[in-house]
Amino acid sequence: MTSLEFVLICYGFFGVVCAVTTIIIILLKKKVFNMVSAHNQIK
Amino acid sequence: MRIIKLNNQIKKRFIFLIIIFACFSTSIFLIGYSLKDQIAYFVEPTDLKSMDGIENKYLRVGGLVKTNSLKFLDGKWIFEVVDQNQNSVNVVFSKTLPNLVEENKGIIVEGKFIDNIFVAEIVLAKHDENYMPQSAIDKLKEEGKWRGN
Amino acid sequence: MFAITPNILSNFMISLSRYVILLSLVLISFSIFLIIFLENDYYQGISFKIMFIHVPTAWLSLAIFLVMGISSIIGLIFKSPTAFTVARSLSPIGLIMSIIVLVTGSIWGNLTWGSYWVWDARLTSMLILAFIYLGHILLLYSFEHFQKADFAASILAIIGLVNLPIVKFSVDWWTTLHQESSVLRMGGPSMTNDYLITLLVSFFGIFMLTIFWFSNIFYIIVEKRKIERSKLLND
Numbered sequence: 001m002t003s004l005e006f007v008l009i010c011y012g013f014f015g016v017v018c019a020v021t022t023i024i025i026i027l028l029k030k031k032v033f034n035m036v037s038a039h040n041q042i043k
Numbered sequence: 044m045r046i047i048k049l050n051n052q053i054k055k056r057f058i059f060l061i062i063i064f065a066c067f068s069t070s071i072f073l074i075g076y077s078l079k080d081q082i083a084y085f086v087e088p089t090d091l092k093s094m095d096g097i098e099n100k101y102l103r104v105g106g107l108v109k110t111n112s113l114k115f116l117d118g119k120w121i122f123e124v125v126d127q128n129q130n131s132v133n134v135v136f137s138k139t140l141p142n143l144v145e146e147n148k149g150i151i152v153e154g155k156f157i158d159n160i161f162v163a164e165i166v167l168a169k170h171d172e173n174y175m176p177q178s179a180i181d182k183l184k185e186e187g188k189w190r191g192n
Numbered sequence: 193m194f195a196i197t198p199n200i201l202s203n204f205m206i207s208l209s210r211y212v213i214l215l216s217l218v219l220i221s222f223s224i225f226l227i228i229f230l231e232n233d234y235y236q237g238i239s240f241k242i243m244f245i246h247v248p249t250a251w252l253s254l255a256i257f258l259v260m261g262i263s264s265i266i267g268l269i270f271k272s273p274t275a276f277t278v279a280r281s282l283s284p285i286g287l288i289m290s291i292i293v294l295v296t297g298s299i300w301g302n303l304t305w306g307s308y309w310v311w312d313a314r315l316t317s318m319l320i321l322a323f324i325y326l327g328h329i330l331l332l333y334s335f336e337h338f339q340k341a342d343f344a345a346s347i348l349a350i351i352g353l354v355n356l357p358i359v360k361f362s363v364d365w366w367t368t369l370h371q372e373s374s375v376l377r378m379g380g381p382s383m384t385n386d387y388l389i390t391l392l393v394s395f396f397g398i399f400m401l402t403i404f405w406f407s408n409i410f411y412i413i414v415e416k417r418k419i420e421r422s423k424l425l426n427d
Binding site for chain 2: 230231232233234235236240243265268269270303304305306307310311312313347350351353354355358365366367368369371372373374377382383384386387
């Protein structure tokens with residue numbers, strides 16, 4: 001493999017890790033937010 | 044009264060933490076200090092002069108590739124590793140070199156001394172912490188400030 | 193730190209998080225634009241461009257541990273739930289950062305040194321840092337009561353603080369294959385200004401991203417606890 005391909009793998013790895021983490025965190029936050037509003041409605 | 048009691052507790056916890064931290068950092072310091080020769084990744088050619096029994100001992104030697112010493116003879120790379128005190132080691136290496144091995148650039152060789160010649164099994168290129176585009180170097184050369192090769 | 197309850201901090205951070213993620217996206221895309229048009233290094237060629245991920249994430253993994261350690265100290269001394277929750281929400285971010293550092297660093301090492309991994313002082317201490325992050329997370333989730341978990345994990349974070357100067361100064365104290373620091377060093381940065389500006393832009397982009405992660409994780413922890421507490425009260 002050429003140097004350029006290795007560099008692209010690096011940036012790709014970084015991008016995938018950051019994107020996946022951000023998406024997981026946003027989904028979890030939405031879930032918790034829905035739980036909170038459901039909980040408040042019961043009250 | 045209550046405030047004084049709380050302050051005492053806080054003081055106690057503070058001292059407790061300082062003791063934990065001090066104990067740990069001292070022990071880590073002692074480990075690091077007593078193992079400093081083992082933690083060092085390589086030795087320089089100057090250090091080899093004061094070491095005895097280096098023949099047939101597996102070592103890592105680091106330094107710069109001496110200018111005009113890198114040659115390819117009979118399927119083997121031959122070069123000299125030199126340090127700041129101008130002490131050098133003759134090295135033979137029979138595999139392919141990493142891309143960044145150049146004359147007057149950093150290198151680390153791993154292997155053994157056999158008959159005063161260092162027979163390397165692994166060669167690693169060691170680059171330094173300076174980053175510059177070629178255009179900046181050309182500019183420095185024009186101004187006569189460039190000190191590299 | 194005493195008047196700031198977890199609730200106040202969580203609400204404050206979450207109200208800012210929208211702008212933070214926007215700023216982060218702008219900075220990261222700007223830095224990608226800068227990186228693409230940047231001239232290659234005279235010696236390493238294109239492979240030096242890995243630096244623009246490797247160095248910011250390395251700084252962040254150290255800085256996050258420092259904040260974690262300090263907030264653990266504050267939490268232990270003043271019994272502050274806010275400080276404990278800060279430490280709790282920072283450790284997964286630090287783990288991700290240190291994994292990125294190790295992976296990008298070994299790809300860079302393969303391109304320049306000719307080896308993916310060597311056991312020199314800098315690489316080994318960085319691996320230890322990643323394992324301390326992992327241990328911190330495992331400790332946090334191996335207790336039934338979160339107060340006990342916070343206590344145990346904060347002791348680990350304080351002990352792990354000893355490792356930080358070792359990671360930072362390992363390249364000065366011992367001979368290593370890893371190069372020395374380029375930016376945070378005596379005598380100023382050893383790179384040209386265009387590289388330095390790009391590095392700082394990408395650092396602030398990634399930094400803002402971690403702030404966004406942090407505020408959301410903090411919110412999740414605080415709200416989950418509130419729900420659990422009110423469920424217990426209702427029972």
